[in-house]
Amino acid sequence: MTTPRSFELRTEILGPLPVLNHFLDRVGLAGLLERHLPDDDRRLRLAPATVIGVVVRNLVVGHRPVYALGEWAAPYGPGLLGLDAGDASALNDDRVGRMLDRLFDADRATLVTEVVLGVVRQFGVELSQLHNDSTTVTFSGNYRAATGRPRGGQATPAITYGHNKDHRPDLKQLLWVLTVSADGAVPIAFRVADGNTADDVTHIPTWDELRALVGRPDFLYVADCKLANRQAMDHIAVNGGRFVTVLPRSRKEDAEFRDWLWGHDPDWTQAHRRAGRRHGDPDEVWHTTPARSPSAEGYRIIWVRSSTKIDRDAEARRARIAKGITALDDLNGRLASPKTRIRTVVAVETAATAALDAAGAARWVGFTVTEITEETYRQEKRGRPGGNTRYRRLTRSHHRVAWQVNEDVVARDAASDGCFPLITNDTAIAPAEVLAAYRYQPNLERRNHMLKGPQEVAPVYLQTPHRIEALLLCQFLALLTEAIIEREIRATMKTAELNSIPLYPELRSCPAPSAPRVLEIFNGVARHHLIDHGHVVQVFEPTLTPLQHQVLELLGIPADSYTASPTGTTKP
Known part of the structure; x- marks a missing residue:
């Protein structure tokens, strides 16, 4: 009797x-992790560098929490993760947590510096212009032990309340400070600060760190308005640095120029023009003009006027005025009710002022309160009224708010619509170059969006602050890897004069591929093994689509990276 054959298909x-491993190999991340996280304990089943490497790959590709790392790694070929057969089951949360302990205790500053310098050398990243910004990492929970108490002589971050940029003042946070290069928005430095740290005090230590990293002080440092404080600007200028930032609306220089614009027409010079975002939209134009005098610190101020910001400012003012008028109309409805508790002129004025402040319209909408007295008559006694019936006069007072739009103030503010001031200590750079440097800042903000969006930095499923800081270092390494993937494919497209590739669903064109989308098109690619009684009968290599071949070619990755089994692959 013939025994039926038992086939098994393993995926x-x-x-x-x-794709990800190609760039991690070019960075040399595995070797750097092995040097800073040596496998010096024979009791360890997995090397610390291997575990951290899996964590970084998961942050880029899987976005799974630490406790689910083994579950995420199990379906993949272990060789792709630097693992051996059966190692995925050892990636439990306790082991990963202990490896994060080792990462925190290591010389993290040197590790980050070596990784960044390796990226700069390998990919030729330009460091002449750097952009800095901060955001918050929000936590759910009390974190009572996260008070900043040192661990092994190293400070740990204090998870506490502060100015939350996720609009959750009820939750505790850490401050994440990121610096990127203007060459592809490649992250080159990051810092984690206590949750109640103000942004303005972070710039001096950040700039000092960047000066040591770059090796010279003359790079252009671009940041938001929190840089515009005397201590930070003077520190950069005195030490030979250059900066560009925007002047806050609260500065006197801002108010003086806006007042001067009412009745004056400065000599605006076109600095940049680009086509409208949609077909039929007018061109977006930026003009610049020098300020009439330097800042209080003696630095150069350049005023910018944006055509699109003119429309946005006018629409925002119109919306606030309309909201304020609606609020006063609603207040009149409340005042007309016989049950209203607002019965004095002072109380009405207070309520009207609060309504306009809430709408942000107090500057343009004024009001007057009038008191209206109504008289009514009522019989003193019950019964049918007659010629001798006596009546009692009753008086009732209520209030009404009459509003008026201050047209003079509206016209004065409209004269400076679309204008904002930039401040710099570089007297040689052209105004158009100052504007171009500042206009690159949103690329940095998109990196922070990637941290909170695709990489899902929150919620954080860890309790101890030192492990959280180590995990944020892994987040930085993941962010850096995604940035160089984007930079590489966009640079190759530019060299090949490709305006776009069909990367979006339904093969729609994509002019600026993002790393998440580039990696996403390879989801589902797999190798299949046909097994018979424990022996491999046949291997079915993946068949790549034309789009996948095109992306691999643009990234400089050979197609056989998907057909050659990496070292360490599981034996069936």
């Missing part, structure tokens, strides 16, 4: 890991 997911 080994490849996904985007060959």
Whole structure:
């Protein structure tokens, strides 16, 4: 009797890991992690550098929490993760947590510096212009032990309340400070500060760190308005640095120029023009003009006027005025009710002022309160009224708010619509170059969006602050890897004169590919093994689509990276 053959098909997911590994190998991340996280304990089942490497790959590709790391790694070929057969089951949260302990205790500053300098050398990243910004990492929970108490002589971050940029003042936070290069928005430095740290005090230590990293002080440092304080600007200028930032609306220089614009027409010079975002939209134009006098610190001020910001400012003012008028109309409805508790002129004025302040319209909408007295008559006694019936006069007072739009103030403010001041200590740079430097800042903000969006930095499923800081270092490494993937494919497209590639669903064109989308198109790519009684009968290599081949070619990755089994792959 013939025994029926028993076939088994085993699937080994490849996904985007060959693409990711190509760039991690170029960075030399594995070797750097092994040097800073030596495998010097024979009791360890997995090397610390291997575990941290898996964490970084998961942050880029899987976005799974630490406790689910083993579950995420199991379907992949272990060789793609630097693992051996069966190692994925050892990636439990306790082991990963202990590896994060080792990462925190290591010389993290040197590790980050070596990684960044390796990226700069390998990919030729230009460091002449750097952009800095901060955001908050929000936590759910009390974190009573996260008070900043040192661990092993190293400070730990204090998770506490502060100015939350996620609009959750009820939750505790840490401050994440990120610096990127203007060459592809590649992250080159990051810092984690206590949750109640003000942004303005972060710039001096950040700039000092960047000066040591770059090796010279003359790079252009671009940041938001929190840089515009005397201590930070003077520190950069005295030490040979250059900066560009925007002057806050609270500065006297801002108010003086806006007042002067009412009745004056400065000599605006076109600095930049680009086509409208949609077909039929007018061109977006930026003009510049020098300020009439330097700042209080003696630095150069350049005023910018944006055509699109003119429309936005006018629409925002119109919306606030309309909201304020609606609020006063609603207040009149409340005042007309016989049950109203607002019965004095002072109380009405207070309520009207609060309504306009809430709408942000107090500057343009004024009001007057009038008291209206109504008289009514009522019989003193019950019964049918007659010629001798006596009546009692009753008086009732109520109030009404009459509003008026201050047209003079509206016209004065409209004269400076679309204008904002930039401040710099560089007297040689052209105004158009100052504007171009500042206009690159949103690229940095998109990196912070990637941290909170695709990488899902929150919620953080860890309790101890030192492990959280180590995990944020892994987040930085993941962010850096995604940035160089984007930079590489966009640079190759520019060299090949490709305006776009069909990367979006339904093969719609994409002019600026993002790393998440580039990696996403490789989801589902897998290798299959046909097994018979424990022996491999046949291996079915993945078949790549034309789009996947095109992306691999643009990234400089050979197609056989998806057909050659990496070292360490599981034996069936």
